[in-house]
Amino acid sequence: MSLTVLDGLSQIADRYDGFILDLWGVIHDGTQAYDGAADTLRTLTGLGKKTVMLSNAPRRSSALVQLMSGMGIPREIYGEVMSSGEAVHIELGRRFSPHADPWFAKLGQRCLHIGPERDKNIFDGLDLELVDGPAKAEFLMNTGPDKFEETVADYAPVLEASLARGLPMVCANPDLIVIRQGKEIICAGALAQYYEQKGGDVRYRGKPDPAIYEVCLEKLGIADRRRVLAVGDAFHTDIAGANAAGIDVLFCSGGVHAWEIGVTYGQKPDPAKVEAVIAAHDGLRPTAAIGGFLW
16 A cells, blocks of 8 residues: 655644654754744644654754754744753763663763764763863764764774774764755764774664653653654654654655655655655655645
8 A cells, every 4th residue: 555645744633642753854954944844833732732852963952942942943832852962961971870771881981072062062961071082082972073064984084093992982863864955964873884884882872762762752641652643754763763663653755855755845745756765765664754844
Protein backbone atom coordinates (compact mmCIF):
# COMPACT_ATOMS: atom_id res chain seq x y z
CA MET A 1 0.00 0.00 0.00
CA SER A 2 1.40 3.39 -1.00
CA LEU A 3 2.16 6.00 1.63
CA THR A 4 -0.50 8.59 2.47
CA VAL A 5 0.62 12.13 1.64
CA LEU A 6 -1.28 14.75 3.63
CA ASP A 7 -2.39 18.21 2.55
CA GLY A 8 -2.13 19.35 6.17
CA LEU A 9 -1.76 18.11 9.73
CA SER A 10 -5.45 18.74 10.35
CA GLN A 11 -6.23 15.52 8.46
CA ILE A 12 -4.82 13.34 11.25
CA ALA A 13 -4.39 15.58 14.31
CA ASP A 14 -7.48 14.22 16.04
CA ARG A 15 -5.83 10.78 16.29
CA TYR A 16 -3.16 12.10 18.62
CA ASP A 17 -2.93 13.81 21.99
CA GLY A 18 0.79 14.57 21.89
CA PHE A 19 3.36 15.54 19.28
CA ILE A 20 7.15 15.11 19.34
CA LEU A 21 8.44 17.70 16.90
CA ASP A 22 11.80 18.05 15.20
CA LEU A 23 13.00 21.64 14.82
CA TRP A 24 15.52 22.07 11.99
CA GLY A 25 13.78 20.98 8.79
CA VAL A 26 10.28 21.04 10.30
CA ILE A 27 9.86 24.29 12.26
CA HIS A 28 12.80 26.35 10.91
CA ASP A 29 15.77 26.21 8.52
CA GLY A 30 18.42 27.29 11.00
CA THR A 31 17.93 30.99 10.38
CA GLN A 32 14.20 31.62 10.12
CA ALA A 33 10.89 29.91 10.85
CA TYR A 34 9.12 28.27 7.95
CA ASP A 35 5.95 29.96 6.79
CA GLY A 36 2.96 28.47 8.59
CA ALA A 37 4.92 26.53 11.23
CA ALA A 38 4.15 28.92 14.09
CA ASP A 39 0.47 29.00 13.09
CA THR A 40 0.35 25.19 13.26
CA LEU A 41 1.93 25.21 16.71
CA ARG A 42 -0.55 27.83 17.84
CA THR A 43 -3.45 25.74 16.52
CA LEU A 44 -2.25 22.58 18.28
CA THR A 45 -1.88 24.43 21.55
CA GLY A 46 -5.34 25.94 21.13
CA LEU A 47 -6.77 22.45 20.69
CA GLY A 48 -5.19 21.31 23.95
CA LYS A 49 -2.58 19.13 22.27
CA LYS A 50 0.72 18.61 24.07
CA THR A 51 4.04 19.14 22.31
CA VAL A 52 7.69 18.41 22.94
CA MET A 53 10.34 19.92 20.70
CA LEU A 54 12.99 17.23 20.18
CA SER A 55 16.12 18.50 18.50
CA ASN A 56 19.53 17.01 17.82
CA ALA A 57 21.04 20.44 18.44
CA PRO A 58 24.26 20.15 20.47
CA ARG A 59 23.21 22.90 22.86
CA ARG A 60 21.14 23.17 26.03
CA SER A 61 17.38 23.39 25.64
CA SER A 62 17.33 26.99 26.87
CA ALA A 63 19.41 28.04 23.86
CA LEU A 64 16.78 26.58 21.53
CA VAL A 65 14.02 28.55 23.23
CA GLN A 66 16.05 31.74 22.69
CA LEU A 67 16.66 30.82 19.05
CA MET A 68 12.97 30.24 18.36
CA SER A 69 11.99 33.46 20.11
CA GLY A 70 14.39 35.30 17.82
CA MET A 71 12.61 33.72 14.86
CA GLY A 72 9.25 34.99 16.03
CA ILE A 73 8.05 31.72 17.60
CA PRO A 74 6.71 32.75 21.02
CA ARG A 75 7.34 30.48 24.00
CA GLU A 76 3.66 30.13 24.88
CA ILE A 77 2.69 28.27 21.68
CA TYR A 78 4.68 25.10 22.38
CA GLY A 79 5.41 22.83 25.33
CA GLU A 80 8.58 21.16 26.55
CA VAL A 81 11.96 21.29 24.79
CA MET A 82 14.53 18.49 24.69
CA SER A 83 17.85 18.54 22.83
CA SER A 84 20.65 16.05 22.31
CA GLY A 85 22.93 18.63 23.93
CA GLU A 86 20.72 18.64 27.02
CA ALA A 87 20.80 14.82 27.12
CA VAL A 88 24.62 14.87 26.95
CA HIS A 89 24.77 17.50 29.69
CA ILE A 90 22.58 15.30 31.91
CA GLU A 91 24.80 12.25 31.31
CA LEU A 92 27.99 14.17 32.10
CA GLY A 93 26.44 15.77 35.16
CA ARG A 94 25.55 12.44 36.75
CA ARG A 95 28.63 10.46 35.75
CA PHE A 96 29.70 10.03 39.39
CA SER A 97 26.22 9.13 40.67
CA PRO A 98 24.71 5.65 41.20
CA HIS A 99 22.63 6.24 38.06
CA ALA A 100 25.62 6.98 35.82
CA ASP A 101 26.06 5.33 32.46
CA PRO A 102 29.25 3.24 32.93
CA TRP A 103 30.73 4.50 29.65
CA PHE A 104 30.30 8.14 30.67
CA ALA A 105 31.57 7.43 34.19
CA LYS A 106 34.99 6.45 32.79
CA LEU A 107 35.57 9.55 30.66
CA GLY A 108 37.80 11.55 32.99
CA GLN A 109 37.98 15.32 33.44
CA ARG A 110 40.08 16.68 30.56
CA CYS A 111 37.95 17.34 27.49
CA LEU A 112 38.84 18.53 24.00
CA HIS A 113 35.85 20.34 22.49
CA ILE A 114 35.44 19.99 18.73
CA GLY A 115 32.84 22.58 17.88
CA PRO A 116 31.98 26.29 17.81
CA GLU A 117 31.93 28.71 20.72
CA ARG A 118 28.13 28.94 20.51
CA ASP A 119 27.83 25.31 21.70
CA LYS A 120 29.82 25.79 24.89
CA ASN A 121 26.77 26.13 27.13
CA ILE A 122 26.76 22.31 27.06
CA PHE A 123 29.58 22.54 29.62
CA ASP A 124 27.81 24.94 32.01
CA GLY A 125 28.00 23.68 35.59
CA LEU A 126 30.06 20.59 34.74
CA ASP A 127 33.29 19.71 36.52
CA LEU A 128 35.45 19.45 33.39
CA GLU A 129 38.73 20.93 32.23
CA LEU A 130 38.67 22.06 28.60
CA VAL A 131 42.03 21.48 26.89
CA ASP A 132 43.44 22.68 23.57
CA GLY A 133 44.61 19.48 21.89
CA PRO A 134 44.39 15.67 21.79
CA ALA A 135 47.70 15.26 23.67
CA LYS A 136 46.14 16.77 26.82
CA ALA A 137 42.66 15.26 26.52
CA GLU A 138 40.99 12.24 28.08
CA PHE A 139 37.96 12.42 25.78
CA LEU A 140 36.43 14.41 22.91
CA MET A 141 33.20 16.39 22.96
CA ASN A 142 32.02 16.68 19.36
CA THR A 143 29.34 19.31 18.74
CA GLY A 144 30.09 19.76 15.03
CA PRO A 145 32.10 21.98 12.69
CA ASP A 146 33.10 25.47 13.72
CA LYS A 147 32.15 26.99 10.36
CA PHE A 148 29.26 26.10 8.09
CA GLU A 149 31.46 25.66 5.01
CA GLU A 150 33.83 23.16 6.63
CA THR A 151 34.04 19.48 5.66
CA VAL A 152 35.01 16.27 7.41
CA ALA A 153 38.43 16.51 5.72
CA ASP A 154 39.11 19.75 7.60
CA TYR A 155 38.88 17.80 10.86
CA ALA A 156 40.84 14.72 9.78
CA PRO A 157 44.13 15.87 11.44
CA VAL A 158 42.65 16.35 14.92
CA LEU A 159 40.52 13.21 14.58
CA GLU A 160 43.50 11.12 13.48
CA ALA A 161 45.60 12.44 16.39
CA SER A 162 42.74 11.57 18.76
CA LEU A 163 42.43 8.09 17.28
CA ALA A 164 46.14 7.53 17.81
CA ARG A 165 45.62 8.21 21.53
CA GLY A 166 42.49 6.08 21.72
CA LEU A 167 40.31 8.93 22.95
CA PRO A 168 36.60 8.19 23.32
CA MET A 169 34.20 10.65 21.66
CA VAL A 170 30.88 12.01 22.90
CA CYS A 171 28.76 13.09 19.92
CA ALA A 172 26.21 15.71 20.97
CA ASN A 173 24.43 15.80 17.60
CA PRO A 174 23.86 12.54 15.68
CA ASP A 175 22.69 14.40 12.55
CA LEU A 176 24.90 13.88 9.50
CA ILE A 177 23.74 16.95 7.57
CA VAL A 178 21.16 19.71 7.71
CA ILE A 179 19.93 22.22 5.15
CA ARG A 180 20.60 25.85 6.05
CA GLN A 181 19.11 28.48 3.73
CA GLY A 182 19.02 25.88 0.96
CA LYS A 183 22.63 24.74 1.44
CA GLU A 184 23.82 21.42 2.83
CA ILE A 185 26.13 21.61 5.85
CA ILE A 186 27.65 18.77 7.83
CA CYS A 187 26.91 18.14 11.50
CA ALA A 188 28.67 16.44 14.39
CA GLY A 189 27.30 13.08 13.27
CA ALA A 190 29.40 13.23 10.10
CA LEU A 191 32.58 13.72 12.16
CA ALA A 192 31.53 10.91 14.51
CA GLN A 193 30.83 8.61 11.58
CA TYR A 194 34.37 9.17 10.28
CA TYR A 195 35.77 8.52 13.76
CA GLU A 196 33.80 5.28 14.14
CA GLN A 197 34.75 4.03 10.69
CA LYS A 198 38.40 4.50 11.68
CA GLY A 199 37.87 2.41 14.82
CA GLY A 200 37.06 5.17 17.31
CA ASP A 201 34.78 4.67 20.32
CA VAL A 202 31.74 6.98 20.05
CA ARG A 203 28.61 7.45 22.16
CA TYR A 204 25.61 9.42 20.93
CA ARG A 205 22.70 11.01 22.73
CA GLY A 206 19.65 12.13 20.79
CA LYS A 207 17.72 10.76 17.84
CA PRO A 208 17.61 7.92 16.78
CA ASP A 209 18.30 6.56 20.29
CA PRO A 210 14.92 5.22 21.53
CA ALA A 211 15.82 6.30 25.08
CA ILE A 212 15.34 9.98 24.27
CA TYR A 213 11.78 9.24 23.10
CA GLU A 214 11.06 7.74 26.52
CA VAL A 215 12.13 11.07 28.03
CA CYS A 216 9.76 12.87 25.66
CA LEU A 217 6.86 10.55 26.49
CA GLU A 218 7.47 11.25 30.18
CA LYS A 219 7.44 15.00 29.50
CA LEU A 220 4.19 14.66 27.54
CA GLY A 221 2.60 12.61 30.31
CA ILE A 222 0.93 10.33 27.77
CA ALA A 223 1.13 6.62 28.61
CA ASP A 224 -0.40 5.34 25.38
CA ARG A 225 2.26 5.88 22.70
CA ARG A 226 -0.36 5.16 20.02
CA ARG A 227 -1.72 8.63 20.83
CA VAL A 228 1.66 10.28 20.11
CA LEU A 229 2.94 11.40 16.72
CA ALA A 230 6.54 12.32 15.94
CA VAL A 231 7.22 14.73 13.07
CA GLY A 232 10.63 14.89 11.40
CA ASP A 233 12.48 15.35 8.14
CA ALA A 234 15.45 12.95 8.33
CA PHE A 235 15.27 9.18 7.87
CA HIS A 236 18.62 8.59 9.61
CA THR A 237 17.41 10.16 12.85
CA ASP A 238 13.70 11.07 12.96
CA ILE A 239 12.17 8.12 11.14
CA ALA A 240 14.66 5.61 12.54
CA GLY A 241 14.20 6.87 16.09
CA ALA A 242 10.41 6.89 16.04
CA ASN A 243 10.29 3.45 14.39
CA ALA A 244 12.59 2.04 17.09
CA ALA A 245 10.49 3.66 19.84
CA GLY A 246 7.22 2.30 18.41
CA ILE A 247 5.76 5.75 17.76
CA ASP A 248 3.89 6.91 14.64
CA VAL A 249 5.98 9.34 12.60
CA LEU A 250 5.06 11.93 9.99
CA PHE A 251 7.78 12.54 7.39
CA CYS A 252 8.24 16.20 6.44
CA SER A 253 9.54 16.10 2.85
CA GLY A 254 10.54 19.78 2.75
CA GLY A 255 13.63 19.32 4.93
CA VAL A 256 16.87 17.41 4.44
CA HIS A 257 15.49 15.07 1.75
CA ALA A 258 13.79 17.82 -0.28
CA TRP A 259 16.42 17.75 -3.06
CA GLU A 260 15.95 14.00 -3.53
CA ILE A 261 12.19 14.40 -3.84
CA GLY A 262 12.38 17.58 -5.91
CA VAL A 263 10.26 19.82 -3.68
CA THR A 264 10.57 22.96 -1.61
CA TYR A 265 9.24 23.28 1.93
CA GLY A 266 5.45 23.26 2.00
CA GLN A 267 5.08 21.76 -1.46
CA LYS A 268 3.12 18.50 -1.49
CA PRO A 269 5.47 15.73 -2.63
CA ASP A 270 4.87 13.08 -5.28
CA PRO A 271 4.08 9.84 -3.38
CA ALA A 272 6.20 7.82 -5.82
CA LYS A 273 9.25 9.97 -5.09
CA VAL A 274 8.71 9.62 -1.35
CA GLU A 275 8.49 5.85 -1.82
CA ALA A 276 11.83 5.95 -3.64
CA VAL A 277 13.44 7.63 -0.61
CA ILE A 278 11.83 5.05 1.66
CA ALA A 279 13.23 2.26 -0.51
CA ALA A 280 16.71 3.76 -0.17
CA HIS A 281 16.41 3.50 3.63
CA ASP A 282 15.63 -0.19 3.94
CA GLY A 283 13.45 -1.05 6.91
CA LEU A 284 12.49 2.53 7.81
CA ARG A 285 8.97 3.68 7.05
CA PRO A 286 6.97 6.73 8.14
CA THR A 287 3.27 6.55 8.95
CA ALA A 288 2.50 9.31 6.44
CA ALA A 289 4.20 12.24 4.68
CA ILE A 290 3.56 15.98 4.46
CA GLY A 291 5.22 18.83 2.56
CA GLY A 292 5.72 21.02 5.63
CA PHE A 293 4.45 21.57 9.16
CA LEU A 294 1.22 23.09 7.90
CA TRP A 295 -2.27 22.83 9.29
